[in-house]
Amino acid sequence: MPGTLETRVDEQEKLDLQAIEINLLTEGIYHHYGFDFRDYSQPSLKRRIWKRIYAEGLSTISGLIEKVLHDPACMERLLLDLSINTTSMFRDPTFYLAFRQKVVPMLRTYPFVRIWHAGCSTGEEVYSMAMLLFEEGLYDRCRIYATDINEAVLQRAKEGIFPISSMKENTSNYIAAGGSGTFSEYYVAKYDYAIFRPSLRENVVFAQHNLVTDASFNHFNVIFCRNVLIYFNSALQERVQKLFLDSFENFGILGLGKKETVRYTSVADNYQIIDDEEKLYRRIR
Ligand SMILES: C[S@@+](CC[C@H](N)C(=O)[O-])C[C@H]1O[C@@H](n2cnc3c(N)ncnc32)[C@H](O)[C@@H]1O
Secondary structure: OOOOHHHHHHHHHHHHHHHHHHHHHHHHHHHHHOOOOOOEOHHHHHHHHHHHHHHOOOOOHHHHHHHHHHOHHHHHHHHHHHOOOOOOOOOOHHHHHHHHHHHHHHHOOOOOEEEEEEOOOOOHHHHHHHHHHHHOOOHHHEEEEEEEOOHHHHHHHHHOEEEHHHHHHHHHHHHHOOOOOOHHHHEEEEOOEEEEOHHHHOOEEEEEOOOOOOOOOOOEEEEEEOOOHHHEOHHHHHHHHHHHHHOEEEEEEEEEOOOOOOOOOOOHHHEEEEEOOOOEEEEOO
């Protein structure tokens, strides 16, 4: 039932005040710690900030501002909340299948392949791609850079130890992704964990990189940035798309997440579509 004019004005005031507080929080974090969440999409930002407020036993955004700015450990915890690290091996298996069928033949013609996984989280995507490249006989000529804003997830990625409970789903994803070996041969089971073969990360460099504030650091033949841009507003998506454009070798391949696209961005004309459904593109200009 619609409220009175007065209650509606109150509600609007609360929302305005919340927007001011969120703005102060993200500005403070940016100036004090250098992490830039100012252009992250608002609804998801708001949800995660409130989650941290309750977890810290606080009741206002202003309370969180004070705590975060004076307590780096609280910033670490908020960073984990804000950086949404959900991932899995061979996530969207048809993406990997399309990559195998449509991109691998192109890569075979290259003497050396530089790959960037931007926003790699705990590394499942990197290990998945390493298996695929290994099976296609390409791994030895690849140099892979796996980056994320969040140092804690990178640490886990470097270890390559994942819960054994996810191996059933990983195995079926691996098969659906066109895996040509036996998935269980890539890891050793120990208690509740699966320890992946260190050789899968032999050609991988894990490093912290912030897509919002850091510059391009190399030129790549392939860039994966899956399920990261969805958390950014359109101005920030534009910035990151330009960063990728600057980071490509000629005819670089871009792989995005299911809900992401280069369409409707200023770089759309720079790409040719390899697979529209799987969000695989090739830079042509
Ligand atoms: C949902 S996960 C996606 C992981 C993986 N790419 C996948 O598709 O399964 C999003 C990742 O983006 C990272 N991220 C968020 N903002 C970032 C930024 N500004 N720079 C680099 N990585 C960022 C988060 O830390 C998180 O690990």
